[in-house]
Amino acid sequence: MTAASKTPPVVVVMGVSGSGKSTVGGLLAERLGVPYAEADDFHPAANIAKMSAGHPLDDADRAPWLDAIAEWIAAHEGHGGVVSCSALRRRYRDRLREAAPDLFFLHLDGPQELIAARLAARMQHFMPSGLLGSQLDALERLEPDESGAVVSIEGGPQQIAERALALLPD
Numbered sequence: 001m002t003a004a005s006k007t008p009p010v011v012v013v014m015g016v017s018g019s020g021k022s023t024v025g026g027l028l029a030e031r032l033g034v035p036y037a038e039a040d041d042f043h044p045a046a047n048i049a050k051m052s053a054g055h056p057l058d059d060a061d062r063a064p065w066l067d068a069i070a071e072w073i074a075a076h077e078g079h080g081g082v083v084s085c086s087a088l089r090r091r092y093r094d095r096l097r098e099a100a101p102d103l104f105f106l107h108l109d110g111p112q113e114l115i116a117a118r119l120a121a122r123m124q125h126f127m128p129s130g131l132l133g134s135q136l137d138a139l140e141r142l143e144p145d146e147s148g149a150v151v152s153i154e155g156g157p158q159q160i161a162e163r164a165l166a167l168l169p170d
């Protein structure tokens, strides 16, 4: 198969709030020439209200949100796409893989202090930086049988996107 005829992957850019999913996900989609979706756009209004009020989501809150993201993923399988989605727990990723078994997860990972500093500097976003602790508590890292890779969030967005591109499957 030539490179040109290769099917582009569907990639989930995962990680805790403030790890740079939206920033890097958008750049990655641009570089791959595939559609991009922001997982926050799939939340029911009640979820946004809950997080805005400083409360972490639970599994039940996340279920309809994951269903909607899974639908987007299924529609893009075979064509390619990038979606930013925290996908913190293994069972959330299992849910998304039901839509596309070959889904590739890029986990944006870095020191808590760096993420906290980026959140503190972020303006006009509904997610309170105080929820970072609960996000880190919920995080279950990629397991060896999961298709994916860990990307360091050190450096600038373009540098991280380059790093991420190099980790995508051939």
Ligand SMILES: Nc1ncnc2c1ncn2[C@@H]1O[C@H](COP(=O)(O)OP(=O)(O)OP(=O)(O)O)[C@@H](O)[C@H]1O
Binding pocket: 015, 016, 017, 018, 019, 020, 021, 022, 023, 024, 040, 084, 086, 118, 119, 121, 122, 123, 127, 153, 154, 155, 156, 157, 160
């Ligand atoms: N590599 C970087 N260097 C400096 N600042 C960055 C970098 N990546 C992202 N940022 C900034 O850090 C903040 C968090 O990034 P971003 O919103 O992309 O994270 P996120 O994981 O999508 O967060 P959330 O899940 O809460 O939506 C933003 O203000 C963004 O501009």
Ligand SMILES: O=C(O)[C@H](O)[C@@H](O)[C@H](O)[C@H](O)CO
Binding pocket: 016, 017, 018, 039, 040, 057, 062, 085, 086, 087, 088, 127, 135
């Ligand atoms: O699983 C979750 O708790 C949510 O997806 C959060 O991660 C937020 O949506 C996001 O981080 C805020 O932008």
